[in-house]
Amino acid sequence: MSRFGVYVHVPFCSSLCPYCDFAVVVGRGDMHERYCDALIDEARAQRDIPVATSLFIGGGTPTALSPPLLRDLIERLRAVLPLADGAEVTVEANPESVTATGLREAAEAGVNRVSIGAQSFAPQVLRALGRTHSAEQAANAVAAARAAGIGNVSLDLIYGSPGETMEEWTTSVRRALEEGPDHISAYGLTIEAATPFGKAVARGAMDEPDQDDLAAKYEIACAMLDGDGYRHYEISNWARPGFESRHNILYWTQGEYAGLGIAAHSHRDGVRWWNTRALGRYLEDPTNARDGSDALDDRERAEEWLSLRMRLIDGVSLDEAAARLGRDVRLAAEACEAAGLITLEGDLLRLTTRGMLLENDVTLRLL
Ligand code: SF4
Structure with missing residues (x-):
């Protein structure tokens, strides 16, 4: 399931x-x-x-x-x-x-x-x-x-x-x-x-x-x-x-979810949306509480995938990253490895403790 x-x-x-x-x-x-x-x-x-x-x-x-x-x-x-x-x-x-x-x-x-x-x-x-x-x-x-x-x-x-x-x-x-x-x-x-x-x-x-x-x-x-x-x-x-x-x-992992209540976010079919933060408006009509939405294009979605996946200690497959981003990231990954920010083991990239502290920077270097 x-x-x-x-x-x-x-x-x-x-x-x-x-x-x-x-x-x-x-x-x-x-x-x-x-x-x-x-x-x-x-x-x-x-x-x-x-x-x-x-x-x-x-x-x-x-x-x-x-x-x-x-x-x-x-x-x-x-x-x-x-x-x-x-x-x-x-x-x-x-x-x-x-x-x-x-x-x-x-x-x-x-x-x-x-x-x-x-x-x-x-x-x-x-x-x-x-x-x-x-x-x-x-x-x-x-x-x-x-x-x-x-x-x-x-x-x-x-x-x-x-x-x-x-x-x-x-x-x-x-x-x-x-x-x-x-x-x-x-x-x-x-x-x-x-x-x-x-x-x-x-x-x-x-x-x-x-x-x-x-x-x-x-x-x-x-x-x-x-x-x-x-x-x-x-x-x-x-x-x-x-x-x-x-x-x-x-x-x-960019999974799908529904959010209920004020300021709750939802994500389905590639679209994210969020409810109003205003309690009064929410109580007036909770079935019509949406306050905004955002649909990422393919490139934004791939970049978001990488920045989120980097947070997981199991690491990121370089092949999967290349397939999603449409370009090879191995050279950038090797530069990050030389700087002590990640380890590379075959196809798998993992943040070091130092890399975890600088996760945003590492992701930007890979993008
Ligand atoms: S006000 Fe304090 S207890 Fe309430 S949500 Fe914020 S951090 Fe948590």
Whole structure:
């Protein structure tokens, strides 16, 4: 069966993290039920939707919904959307809003994977990131997921936060490992212009993350997470064998997916489109929420394929790259190899750790 994913965006959060560029609605508990009804209306209006091999309920903070409401949403989505047997069903969760009861209800509704936004295990770093939970709550969330019988638990970490020391980052990775998740994501902090951090940088009140600091912390993550039962399968993601995120692999392989909810993106038949970010407009008519679309031509599609594929640690076939791009990239690849950015093994090109840090540059050199 070919893979197809459904992404469902639940935008509600208890507060706004200053680095966050997602479509987020703070508070508005009065809107939760109505928004869930709108999601179901939008799901019902999907035409000729293929059987989904993954359902990802992200945010925002899906666990900001009350446990019965989240359960009801998942059950109604499953009743409306065709879902394959054994589909990966993920819910994103923030430690401050995770309860054992909530995760048990989610598991009973079919959730088999939970992605917990721990971000750090250092109190000072959590404060700097504007997170409202403690390290202990993140650990408790993992335990609650296990107690609920959820067999696939992922932890998200962020490195390069303001004031974060090497020791704090090392401790965060070690604490994450001690919790024994099946999957770990580690992303460097990026500053987006429209966020409070972006505005602070623009007015000179805060520094951009230091590139050398980010590189050193990424290397620490690679050294600590590679091995130890985890496989580095994407630049920023590690998993125990068989626990790679099936849904996210769709994004990295130009797979097709439907997005529901504000700001959700869809991709089918070579066209990408996205919904409005405006909650009011979405609630007015969720079946007519499209805000824009984009169709890549063959060359753009081939270039996008290469830039996404480069992120996967399994590497890129030079023959396939040549076939898609319509030209040989071996000479450019050999130059990157000489610069220590990739390794070449027969037909296969793989980024080195240094190359992963400079993935965009390497891709541009190949293009
Ligand atoms: S919890 Fe996540 S989605 Fe919500 S504001 Fe913070 S970073 Fe953004």
